[in-house]
Amino acid sequence: MDYKNIQDLIKTVSDSQITCFEIETEGIRIKMEKKEAQVVVERIPENVTHIEAAVHEPLTGKNIEMQEVHAEKTEDEVSKNIVNTIPDENIFIVKSPIVGTMYTSPSAESKNFVKVGSIVKVGDTLCILEAMKLMNEIESEVDGEVLEVLVSNEDMVEYGQPLFKIIKN
Template identity: 55%
Template structure:
């Protein structure tokens, strides 16, 4: 394999989506490995070429289709009190499958009222309201597994 053929091979691999090519011919072993360029590297490279005003548009163009489909979640400060789970377990909105939910959106609660039950290791733990107010959001579904500190309700 001559020098020109090796150059052509390098160019072909560089222009393709291949990341690794190994070739053995005429007693010569050639291994070409191409590092995948990350989105950060692409954006940094593009930012160097564009003005400050063009950066948001350039970044949007460089995002993969997967990144475009999954919107970024931004924490929005909302008024009210967020009731979080004090334990890991299964969230239950009522005392039983045929019973009415303790609370739902629009329910008025007083400090000490039961909001839900969280089952942990076969123990039923009642979660009580720490404030008076109105339930404006129920952030979990019935029978959903919840983590320690996971938001359950928003009360204003």
């Protein structure tokens, strides 16, 4: 299989609805996967009162429109406003040291190690990250109060991904 055939194969798979393709010929193995386009939603500044319209078709950059909606402030918006008033140097972000699955409690029946508002000290367990069947306890590096839990139970996390925000004491 020469370079031109490989290019044609890539173009054909890219233009099709196929999401995964694998071929082995002449001692060469080629595997291609397409991921669906992802839409990243950023936090909207507090002085903006726009909310994205609900669209019943797949979200793409082309069909997302903003519509003005007047709404009362919810508890979530109030807590975001509180977060915005805390200086950045007082917020410590706990990042994942490994790739794995996050667990917020030692077992399904147990309470979470921490939640928003929990007071933590250096060395307190915040969560467990499972990697290759090994359970790694992630401990707090600062004294403070948990401001935000950024990952849900049993979510996959990447190296360096933010897990918690802690207001330092």
